[in-house]
Amino acid sequence: MMSTPLPDPLRVAVVEDQPLFRSMLERMLDESTGLVVVASVGTVTEAARALQPGVADVALLDIDLPDGNGIALGVSLRRRQPDLGILLLSAHDAMDLLLDLPLDVAAGWGYLSKNSSTSEETLLTAVRAAAAGETVLDPALLDRVTPRAGSDVARLTARQYEVLRLLASGLSNAGIGQRLGITEKSVQNHVNAVYSTLGIDVDPARNPRVSAALRLLEGTGPAT
The missing domain is CATH 3.40.50.2300 (Response regulator)
Known part of the structure; x- marks a missing residue:
């Protein structure tokens, strides 16, 4: 988009x-x-x-x-x-x-x-x-939460969850790629997989990154 x-x-x-x-x-x-x-x-x-x-x-x-x-x-x-x-x-x-x-x-x-x-x-x-x-x-606060059992966020792979946290921290796909040492194309593939798992439609009228960040909030809780 x-x-x-x-x-x-x-x-x-x-x-x-x-x-x-x-x-x-x-x-x-x-x-x-x-x-x-x-x-x-x-x-x-x-x-x-x-x-x-x-x-x-x-x-x-x-x-x-x-x-x-x-x-x-x-x-x-x-x-x-x-x-x-x-x-x-x-x-x-x-x-x-x-x-x-x-x-x-x-x-x-x-x-x-x-x-x-x-x-x-x-x-x-x-x-x-x-x-x-x-x-x-807040990226520091995101470090303190974990996926809730049974949530869609818990169905993400470890790498997909990592990509979602960085996306929610405000990083672009290029920035996520630099942080993780992977290509921007690989990041986009992970982002698409995150959207699919979380049931987020890539609608031009809505920002899917906003929806993904809010779903991350909904599907996580304090680490025990």
Whole structure:
């Protein structure tokens, strides 16, 4: 499936109530090639006022804000701007919140934990993937889950499950191939097998990578 070219520069809004963490995010994003911070605020009220449709391409939203929560804010922003990418940040390690999103806004959301995702590369990958309409999950948290017995995810081979986790972490097929030391064609074959096992239709109107990431969330639980 062809991906839509991202705007250059990619406009990012930050909604985070902790001033120090917010300034760190601003600096990291502004110093990254192809990204620019266009708004930086600390509350739902300020965000609703600042993030008018068309201002940003992707919004980083802290889930816990002093006057509300980032999930409800993200739903509101997405319904005003359907192509806005949303990346949630939280200290509570609750990726499964993405499973409760309303269906009309469920694509193009990502989730990173403040406790585990300290890598600049991880953050930037997630920002760009969210802007492209993909669902990105925290790679460190994915390392802590295993397939649930009886789930479709449990039917995947070890290599297919590995490919699915990397896909859900926001890596492209080329990036997955580099990580695993296999060809991009081999990665695509594994991805197709994952879609088949999980019953995901490759529909041009829907992003199968989003569906695969959400099925991964549904079919896994904490490692024992």
